[in-house]
Amino acid sequence: MNVLWLQSGGCGGCSMSLLCADTTDFQGHLRDAGIEMLWHPSLSLASGDDVLALLQSIIDGGMRLDALCVEGSLLRGPNGTGRFHMLAGTGLPMIHWVRELAAKAQHVLAIGSCAAWGGITAGGDNPTDACGLQYEDERLGGLLGPDFRSGSGLPVINVAGCPTHPSWVIDTLMALAADTFREGDLDPLARPRFYADQLVHHGCTRNEYYEFKASAEKPSDLGCMMEHMGCKGTQVHADCNIRPWNGEGSCTRGGYACIACTEPGFQEPGHPFHQTPKIAGIPVGLPTDMPKAWFVALASLSKSATPKRVKHNAVADHLVVKPAVRKTRLK
Amino acid sequence: MSSRLLVGPFNRVEGDLEVALTIADGRVASAQVNATMYRGFEQILQGKDPRDALVYVPRICGICSVSQSVAAARALADLVGVSPPPNGQLATNLILAVENLADHLTHFYLFFMPDFCRPVYADRPWHAEVCRRFLPDSGEQVRAATAARQRWFTLLGTLGGKWPHTQSVEPGGSTRAIDAAERVRLLARVREFRRFLEQQLFDAPLELITSLEDEDALWAWHARDPMGGDLRCFLSLVPDLDLQSLGPGPGRYLSYGAYPLSDGGFALPGGLWRHGAQEADPVDTHSISEDATHAWLAQARTPLHPWHGLTRPEPDKPQAYTWNKAPRLGGEVIETGAIARQLTGGQALVRDAVQRHGGVVYTRVLARLIELARVVPLMEAWLQALQPGERFCEPVHLPEHGRGMGLSEAARGSLGHWLVVQHGRIANYQIVAPTSWNFSPRDAAGVPGALEQALVGAPVREREKTPVAVQHIVRSFDPCMVCTVH
Numbered sequence: 001m002n003v004l005w006l007q008s009g010g011c012g013g014c015s016m017s018l019l020c021a022d023t024t025d026f027q028g029h030l031r032d033a034g035i036e037m038l039w040h041p042s043l044s045l046a047s048g049d050d051v052l053a054l055l056q057s058i059i060d061g062g063m064r065l066d067a068l069c070v071e072g073s074l075l076r077g078p079n080g081t082g083r084f085h086m087l088a089g090t091g092l093p094m095i096h097w098v099r100e101l102a103a104k105a106q107h108v109l110a111i112g113s114c115a116a117w118g119g120i121t122a123g124g125d126n127p128t129d130a131c132g133l134q135y136e137d138e139r140l141g142g143l144l145g146p147d148f149r150s151g152s153g154l155p156v157i158n159v160a161g162c163p164t165h166p167s168w169v170i171d172t173l174m175a176l177a178a179d180t181f182r183e184g185d186l187d188p189l190a191r192p193r194f195y196a197d198q199l200v201h202h203g204c205t206r207n208e209y210y211e212f213k214a215s216a217e218k219p220s221d222l223g224c225m226m227e228h229m230g231c232k233g234t235q236v237h238a239d240c241n242i243r244p245w246n247g248e249g250s251c252t253r254g255g256y257a258c259i260a261c262t263e264p265g266f267q268e269p270g271h272p273f274h275q276t277p278k279i280a281g282i283p284v285g286l287p288t289d290m291p292k293a294w295f296v297a298l299a300s301l302s303k304s305a306t307p308k309r310v311k312h313n314a315v316a317d318h319l320v321v322k323p324a325v326r327k328t329r330l331k
Numbered sequence: 332m333s334s335r336l337l338v339g340p341f342n343r344v345e346g347d348l349e350v351a352l353t354i355a356d357g358r359v360a361s362a363q364v365n366a367t368m369y370r371g372f373e374q375i376l377q378g379k380d381p382r383d384a385l386v387y388v389p390r391i392c393g394i395c396s397v398s399q400s401v402a403a404a405r406a407l408a409d410l411v412g413v414s415p416p417p418n419g420q421l422a423t424n425l426i427l428a429v430e431n432l433a434d435h436l437t438h439f440y441l442f443f444m445p446d447f448c449r450p451v452y453a454d455r456p457w458h459a460e461v462c463r464r465f466l467p468d469s470g471e472q473v474r475a476a477t478a479a480r481q482r483w484f485t486l487l488g489t490l491g492g493k494w495p496h497t498q499s500v501e502p503g504g505s506t507r508a509i510d511a512a513e514r515v516r517l518l519a520r521v522r523e524f525r526r527f528l529e530q531q532l533f534d535a536p537l538e539l540i541t542s543l544e545d546e547d548a549l550w551a552w553h554a555r556d557p558m559g560g561d562l563r564c565f566l567s568l569v570p571d572l573d574l575q576s577l578g579p580g581p582g583r584y585l586s587y588g589a590y591p592l593s594d595g596g597f598a599l600p601g602g603l604w605r606h607g608a609q610e611a612d613p614v615d616t617h618s619i620s621e622d623a624t625h626a627w628l629a630q631a632r633t634p635l636h637p638w639h640g641l642t643r644p645e646p647d648k649p650q651a652y653t654w655n656k657a658p659r660l661g662g663e664v665i666e667t668g669a670i671a672r673q674l675t676g677g678q679a680l681v682r683d684a685v686q687r688h689g690g691v692v693y694t695r696v697l698a699r700l701i702e703l704a705r706v707v708p709l710m711e712a713w714l715q716a717l718q719p720g721e722r723f724c725e726p727v728h729l730p731e732h733g734r735g736m737g738l739s740e741a742a743r744g745s746l747g748h749w750l751v752v753q754h755g756r757i758a759n760y761q762i763v764a765p766t767s768w769n770f771s772p773r774d775a776a777g778v779p780g781a782l783e784q785a786l787v788g789a790p791v792r793e794r795e796k797t798p799v800a801v802q803h804i805v806r807s808f809d810p811c812m813v814c815t816v817h
Contacts, residue, residue, distance in 0.1 A: 007346070007347070008368070009368065009370055010393075010813075011390050011391060011392050011393040011396070011495075011813050012345050012346060012392070012393040012394060012813055013390065013392070013393020013394070013396060013495040013496060014393065015393065016393040016394050016396075016494075016495055017393070017494075017495060019437075019477060019480065019481070020480075020481050020484050020494070021481065022481070023478075023481070024478050025474055025477075025478060026474070026477045026478070026481070027467075027468050027469065027473070027474050027477065028474065031468070037468065039342075040342075041340075041342045041343070041347075042342065042343060042345070042441065042442070043343075043441065043467055043468070044342060044343075044467055044468075045445050045446075045448065045449070045466070045467050046342070047340070047341055047342050047343075047797050047802060048338050048339060048340065048341070048796060048797030049796040049797055050797070051340055051342070052340075075368070075369075075370070078644065078646045081646075083646050084368065084369045084370070084644075084646075085347065085367060085368040085369070086349075086367050087339075087340055087347065087367070088338075088339025088340040088341060088347045088348055088349030088365070088367050089337055089338060089339030089340050089349055090339070090340075094347075094368075120375075120387065120390045121370045121371075121375075123375040123387065124371075124374060124375035124376070124377065124378070124379070125374065125375075127370075127371035127374045127375065127644070128369060128370055128371055130370070162390065162496060163393060163495055163496055218724075218726040219501045219503060219504075219506045219724050219726065220501075220504070220505070220506045220507070220508060220722075220723055220724035244488065245488055245492065245493035245494075246484045246485050246486075246487050246488030246493050246494055247484075247485030247488035247489065248485070248488050248489055249487065249488030249489060249491070249492040249493045250492055250493065251492050251493065251498065252492075253492055253507075254491050254492015254493060254497065254498065254499045254506065254507050255492065255499050255505075255506030255507040255508075255724075256492065256498040256499055256506050259386060259498075261496075272379075272380035272382055272383055273380075273382070273383055273385075273386045274382050274385075317508035317722065317723055317724065318508050318510060318719070318720060
C-alpha cells in the first residue's frame with residue numbers, strides 16, 4: 001500500500017508519536033504489513049525537487065496513491081488564499097496540494113485532531129482560518145467538503161488525538177493494507193471504532209477514587225480529577241487507559257486531566273482547561289450515558305461512604321494510608 | 332554569472348522550510364531562509380486563562396514539546412515568584428532531558444546522517460557502509476536507533492504520562508510523583524539507553540567520550556578504529572567532505588543554561604560565548620529584541636523586546652520573505668544549540684574543536700553527541716537524588732496582574748517565553764524559539780541571520796537542484812520550523 005504523508009498546520013507531533021510505536025523494528029513492522037512510505041517528511045531521504053516530482057507523478061496518474069495521510073490543520077487564510085502555508089519550493093498553498101492529491105487517493109486519513117477537526121491551530125479567533133480535512137470542529141465540511149469520498153468510497157478517516165496514539169495510526173493503516181477496513185468500522189465522527197468505542201475512563205487507574213467521588217484538589221493529587229481538575233475522561237472517546245502511552249502512561253496516569261483531545265472543538269472548551277465547570281456544585285459534563293439524577297444520587301451516596309484510606313490518599317501525591325492487610329484467606 | 336535556486340520542500344527538519352539561493356561560480360553567494368508556515372499561537376493565547384498556556388504551548392511543537400512546556404511553566408512560576416520543590420525540579424530536569432536526548436538521537440540517525448547515503452557520494456569509499464547503517468527505511472543503525480528511542484520514551488510514560496504533549500510540567504513542579512520502586516525501573520531504562528549509546532553510537536564508555544579533552548585526543552581515539560561505532564563513522568566523513576569548514580556560523584553562541592540545580596546554578600551553565608573567548612559573558616535578556624522588517628508581520632518603529640512584542644500578520648508586506656521575525660541579542664546575530672551549551676558549559680573537547688574550526692557542520696554535530704554522553708550520567712544522578720515521599724509539586728495561586736519570563740534549553744537551543752497577565756487573562760505572550768534565532772531573516776540593517784550567513788560559500792555542484800552541501804548545513808542546526816514561527 002503506497003502511503004504519502006504530508007504535514008501542514010500542526011506541530012509534527014503525530015509523526016513524532018508514531019515513531020514511539022510499540023515495536024522493536026518500526027521500519028520492518030511497516031514493511032511487513034505491506035505499507036510502503038512513498039514519502040514522509042521526517043523519515044524519507046528525498047528532498048526538494050525529488051519530492052515535487054513524486055507529487056506531480058501522483059497527480060498525473062503515474063504513481064498510484066493508496067493512502068494520503070495529512071497531519072496538521074488545513075490553513076485556508078488569509079482570505080481564502082491558503083498563504084499561511086505555501087508548500088516550500090512550489091509557490092502554491094498547501095491546501096491546493098492536499099485537494100489535488102486527495103482526489104487521487106484510494107483512502108484519505110486525517111492524522112491527529114488538527115487534520116480531523118482543525119484542532120489547536122483553530123483555537124482562539126482561529127487567526128489562520130484553520131479547519132480539518134472534512135470537519136470544522138463538529139461540523140461536516142472542512143477543506144474537502146461534506147460529500148467528499150476517497151477512491152474507496154470512504155469519507156476521510158479521522159485518526160483524531162492530540163497527539164494521536166501511534167497504534168491508532170498503525171492499526172488503521174494495517175487494516176487498510178489488509179483490505180479489512182469498512183465504513184462500519186468508523187464511528188459517527190468517522191473515527192476508527194477500535195479505539196473510539198472506548199472511553200478514556202475505561203481502565204483509569206483512579207477508578208476507586210472515582211467510585212467514591214474522592215477528588216483531587218491540586219496538581220499531583222492521586223484522587224479523581226473529574227470533580228475539580230477538569231478531567232473529561234468519563235465522556236471522551238479513546239482507549240488511552242486500556243492501550244497506554246509510551247509504555248505505561250496516559251494523561252490521567254501522568255497526573256493531569258483528560259482534555260478531550262480526540263473530540264472536535266476540544267481546543268475551546270469554554271472554561272480553563274484545569275477547572276471543572278459546575279452548576280450548583282454539579283459538574284456540567286456528566287459521565288457518558290448517565291442520567292443527571294442518578295449521578296447526583298450516586299455521588300452523594302458514595303461521598304458519604306468513602307473509606308478513610310481513599311479520602312486521604314485522594315489529596316496526597318503518594319499513598320499515605322495503605323490498604324488494610326487481613327491475614328486470613330480472602331473470601 | 333549568477334543564478335537563482337529555490338530549494339524546498341526540505342524534509343527531516345521538523346516543519347516546512349524553503350531556501351532561496353543566489354549561486355555564483357559554483358558557490359552560494361547569498362541565501363534567504365523562508366519559514367513557510369504561520370499558525371498564530373501568540374494570537375491564539377491572547378485573552379486566555381494563563382494556565383491554559385500549559386495546554387497550548389507544548390502543541391506548538393511535536394519535537395520540542397516538553398521544552399515549550401518547561402518554558403511556559405517557568406514563565407508562570409516567575410509570574411508567581413515560586414520555584415518547584417527539589418523533587419519537582421529533578422523530575423522536570425529528567426523529563427526535559429529525556430526529550431532533549433531523544434531529539435539528539437533522532438537528529439543524528441534519522442535526520443542528519445541519511446544525507447550521506449545520497450547517490451552523489453556513491454564514489455566515496457565509505458558510501459556502502461554508510462548506506463548499510465543510515466538508509467532511512469532499511470539502515471541497520473537507523474532501525475536500531477528508532478527502537479532505542481521508542482524504549483527511551485517509555486521513561487516519559489512513567490515520568491509524565493505521555494510524549495509529546497506531556498502536561499505534567501507545572502509551575503509548582505511535576506504532577507507525577509515517583510516512588511522508590513519506579514525509580515529502580517527508571518534507572519534500569521536509563522542503563523538500557525546507556526548500553527545502546529556505548530555499544531552502537533560511541534563504541535566506548537560514556538565516561539571515555541566525555542574525558543576526551545581536545546581534538547588531538549579525539550582523533551587519536553578515532554584512528555584506533557575509524558569505523559568503530561557511529562560517531563567514528565561520522566568522524567571519518569569529516570575530513571573527506573571538508574565538514575570542518577562547511578557552514579560557518581556567526582561565532583557568537585547563546586545558552587540560557589540547562590538543567591537548574593537546587594543551589595541556583597545549572598548543570599550546564601549558560602552565557603554568551605564569543606569566538607576566541609576564555610569564558611562566557613552573562614546574558615542580558617533585556618537586550619533581546621525582535622525585528623519584523625522582513626517578516627510578513629506588522630512592524631513597529633524599532634525592534635521590540637518580547638515584553639512588548641507584537642504578532643499580527645501582514646501577508647502583503649513588501650520586502651518580507653518569511654513568517655519568522657529576526658531576533659537579536661544586543662543587536663547581534665547569534666547561534667544557539669548544543670554547541671552553545673557545551674561551550675558555555677565548559678566542555679573541553681567542544682571548546683577546543685570550536686576554537687580551531689568555529690561553529691560548522693562538524694562541530695555542531697560533535698557537540699550534540701558529546702552532550703548525549705554528558706547528560707545520561709547526570710540523569711542517573713538526578714534519579715538517585717529523588718526523595719520518594721517528599722513533595723513533587725506545590726500548588727500555586729496566580730496573581731491577577733503581572734508578568735513572567737520562562738527560559739529553557741530545547742535540544743536545538745535557547746527558548747524563551749514572555750508572559751504578560753492583566754485582569755487574570757493573558758494580555759501578551761511572546762515566544763522566541765531556538766530556530767527563530769538560527770534561521771532568522773535579515774534585520775532592518777540588512778544583516779543576514781545565522782543560517783543565511785552559514786550558507787554563503789557552500790559548494791553547489793553542476794545540475795544540482797537541491798544542493799547536498801546546503802542540506803548538510805541546514806540540518807546541522809537541527810532546525811525546528813514549527814517552533815520557529817509558532
